[in-house]
Amino acid sequence: MPTSSASDAPADASAPKNSAPSGGVQSLERAFDLLERMADAGGEVGLSELSVSSGLPLPTIHRLMRTLVACGYVRQQANRRYALGPRLxxxxxxxxxxxxxxxxxxxxxxxxxxxxxxxxxxxxxxxxxxxxxxxxxxxxxxxxxxxxxxxxxxxxxxxxxxxxxxxxxxxxxxxxxxxxxxxxxxxxxxxxxxxxxxxxxxxxxxxxxxxxxxxxxxxxxxxxxxxxxxxxxxxxxxxxxxxxxxxxxxxxxxxxxxxxxxxxxxxxxxx
Structure with a gap:
């Protein structure tokens, strides 16, 4: 989860592309935030729901979820929705x-x-x-x-x-x-x-x-x-x-x- 409210704001243009304003790695913070949002939603969600709840654009969420699926922390269901994966x-x-x-x-x-x-x-x-x-x-x-x-x-x-x-x-x-x-x-x-x-x-x-x-x-x-x-x-x-x-x-x-x-x-x- 983001460590401060500043991490919810757009990243400064001078900041490294993959770094969060808090000094962490923004992509990691976003990935863990999505996992927690999935857990709060009962373990299974659609990309559009995650986009609405997180405020992130769909392409960003799709890229993060694809990585989480590849790592086994999320799996894609037959109905195209995403569920928490077995490695968790x-x-x-x-x-x-x-x-x-x-x-x-x-x-x-x-x-x-x-x-x-x-x-x-x-x-x-x-x-x-x-x-x-x-x-x-x-x-x-x-x-x-x-x-x-x-x-x-x-x-x-x-x-x-x-x-x-x-x-x-x-x-x-x-x-x-x-x-x-x-x-x-x-x-x-x-x-x-x-x-x-x-x-x-x-x-x-x-x-x-x-x-x-x-x-x-x-x-x-x-x-x-x-x-x-x-x-x-x-x-x-x-x-x-x-x-x-x-x-x-x-x-x-x-x-x-x-x-x-x-x-x-x-x-x-x-x-």
Whole structure:
């Protein structure tokens, strides 16, 4: 993405033809901008749509897309529209692992301050994927394997992430995944789930109350302004993660989520 508003302006005639005004390479900035616009549009677009949204002329977009297709980062569909390509998957998987690595010090602080297992999860397509975890020091503790995928409707992190989506997008996701009951407390109605998301937006945090596993409660918040939809959580036995503990823990979760967000915005801790 362009690093300053100046990069949206026409390049100075004296600047090198392939250099962006910000000091970077303009063609690279434009290519990454197009990839992000494709992702925002659902992964598939036409050239005219990209031209309208980016303000770039069609010949420029066509040249950039031809290069991205040749590299495997974009593919052209039979209907002549363009879709994100398979080579992005490897980049995404590596980035997810790195995101988890960056998050671990913040999750470790959560464990120290709450005593319970801390997790980080992303919304990947229609599923939740756990990318980092720091376990509790208690002998009785929760454990979720990093890389595990679950449906969002029965998890605290899933609620925290879906609460930011429009209701019609949530309904569409639920219609694709279904709402199987993991326990007798799992929410299995789209209307009831949307009501639960309203509560998440009102309170600023999400709860999984025995919905994924009986005897386990989870508190979760989204990571604000994360480059990809992310949430952090703590989970533990319902006997320890009580209402009283919730009141003390939520502000800690929210604060650490903000600090993690700031670290990610600066390309990771120590950047």
């Amino acid at each position: 998957i490897r980049l995404g998987e590596s980035a997810s692992r790195l995101l988890g690595t960056w998050a671990r010090p913040y999750l470790a602080r959560l464990v120290e301050e709450t005593g319970e297992t801390a997790n980080m999860a992303l919304l990947d397509g229609d599923e939740i994927v756990y990318v980092a975890q720091v376990p509790s020091k208690h002998s009785m503790r929760m454990f979720t394997e990093v890389g595990r995928r679950v449906l969002p409707h029965s998890t605290g992190v899933g609620k925290a992430l879906l609460a930011h989506l429009p209701a019609n997008e949530v309904r569409a996701l639920l219609s694709r995944t279904g709402m199987p009951a993991a326990t007798e407390k799992t929410i299995t109605s789209p209307d009831a789930f949307l009501t639960a998301l309203e509560e998440v937006r009102r309170s600023g945090y999400a709860v999984d109350d025995n919905e994924q596993e009986i005897g386990v409660r989870c508190l979760a918040v989204s990571v604000p302004d994360s480059p990809t939809a992310a949430a952090i959580s703590i989970s533990g036995p319902a006997g320890r993660v009580t209402e009283e503990m919730t009141e003390k823990t939520v502000p800690v979760l929210q604060q650490i989520a903000v600090e993690l967000s700031e670290a990610l915005a600066s390309s990771g801790p120590g950047a």
